[in-house]
Amino acid sequence: MTRIIERLFYRIAKRWIAGYTLQDAMDAARNANQRKIHAILNRLGEHTPDRRLIQQYVDEYLKLLETIQSENLQATISVKPSQIGLAAEIPFYRDNLLKIIARAEEEGRFVWIDMENSLYTESTVEVYRELLGTHKDLGLCLQANMKRSENDLKDLLPRGGKIRLVKGAYPENGEVAFKRRSELNANYFRLMRLLFERGGFFAIGTHDEKMISEAEKLSRDHNANFEFQLLKGIRDDLKTRLLSDGFRVSEYIPYGPEWYNYSKRRMRERKRNILLLIRSIMG
Ligand SMILES: Cc1cc2nc3c(=O)[nH]c(=O)nc-3n(C[C@H](O)[C@H](O)[C@H](O)COP(=O)(O)OP(=O)(O)OC[C@H]3O[C@@H](n4cnc5c(N)ncnc54)[C@H](O)[C@@H]3O)c2cc1C
Numbered sequence: 289m290t291r292i293i294e295r296l297f298y299r300i301a302k303r304w305i306a307g308y309t310l311q312d313a314m315d316a317a318r319n320a321n322q323r324k325i326h327a328i329l330n331r332l333g334e335h336t337p338d339r340r341l342i343q344q345y346v347d348e349y350l351k352l353l354e355t356i357q358s359e360n361l362q363a364t365i366s367v368k369p370s371q372i373g374l375a376a377e378i379p380f381y382r383d384n385l386l387k388i389i390a391r392a393e394e395e396g397r398f399v400w401i402d403m404e405n406s407l408y409t410e411s412t413v414e415v416y417r418e419l420l421g422t423h424k425d426l427g428l429c430l431q432a433n434m435k436r437s438e439n440d441l442k443d444l445l446p447r448g449g450k451i452r453l454v455k456g457a458y459p460e461n462g463e464v465a466f467k468r469r470s471e472l473n474a475n476y477f478r479l480m481r482l483l484f485e486r487g488g489f490f491a492i493g494t495h496d497e498k499m500i501s502e503a504e505k506l507s508r509d510h511n512a513n514f515e516f517q518l519l520k521g522i523r524d525d526l527k528t529r530l531l532s533d534g535f536r537v538s539e540y541i542p543y544g545p546e547w548y549n550y551s552k553r554r555m556r557e558r559k560r561n562i563l564l565l566i567r568s569i570m571g
Pocket of ligand 1: 399402404429431454455456457458475493494495496497517518519522523539540553554556557558561
């Protein structure tokens with residue numbers, strides 16, 4: 289990207305990310321807390337096999353947990369497996385994840401694990417399944433666009449799995465993923481019902497009003513322990529409405545200089561965002 293386009297893109301991306309630094313993340317978390325919203329902080333970065341860089345990411349998560357604690361914020365973290373070792377090798381990833389979990393447990397904080405593209409799904413689920421028996425405050429994201437997610441969900445729930453259900457942000461082929469919007473949405477409904485029927489703690493991660501109103505309906509029939517999770521900068525009106533209806537709401541807040549890939553995914557999700565970028569380039 290040329291410098292100018294990058295700067296214009298950043299101006300748009302800024303609504304989805306807290307900024308470049310840990311302090312920016314703290315400010316965004318504080319802002320969420322002031323709105324009665326819990327924060328889920330994510331240090332951006334992914335797909336790195338470079339062990340030195342991975343170590344820096346792990347250290348930053350430890351620092352993040354320490355700062356959340358010292359600033360007494362209602363916040364937790366979400367990590368990307370390929371950022372903390374899975375793009376190098378599985379045992380390295382597991383060790384790094386365990387270091388982060390150990391610090392979070394000392395401070396009574398929950399750790400979420402993001403789900404990335406299908407290259408990493410099997411090992412991400414495998415390591416989660418393995419750690420679940422001994423680490424209760426650990427949650428995993430499952431993507432409704434992935435055909436395997438129903439089996440993963442049915443396998444993980446009886447083991448005490450804590451799931452964040454999302455639609456899925458990565459382009460995948462038709463062998464592993466539902467390509468039609470209608471199939472993806474139908475699967476989201478199906479998996480959401482399973483969560484309400486069988487889940488312990490879980491999270492509904494979407495901005496889709498159809499999914500959200502179905503979740504609201506299901507919550508009336510089931511005594512479920514769940515929260516809504518939405519991304520920073522998207523549908524703030526919905527967050528306010530859900531809070532006033534008595535639901536718990538968390539906001540996923542990413543930060544860090546590696547904002548480009550994340551923002552590209554947000555851009556792709558909505559034509560209007562692309563138009564915004566084109567307009568700011570033209571104008
Ligand atoms: C808390 C949280 C954590 C997530 N973690 C992961 C993860 O670990 N792995 C993963 O693959 N995906 C993750 N996602 C992203 C998710 O997979 C979707 O890509 C994203 O949430 C958009 O889908 P949607 O459910 O909002 O539905 P959509 O049908 O895409 O959108 C529904 C409505 O939401 C609004 N909306 C959605 N996206 C945008 C946007 N970019 N800009 C403006 N408005 C928008 C629009 O009003 C749209 O009509 C996460 C999402 C959330 C909320």
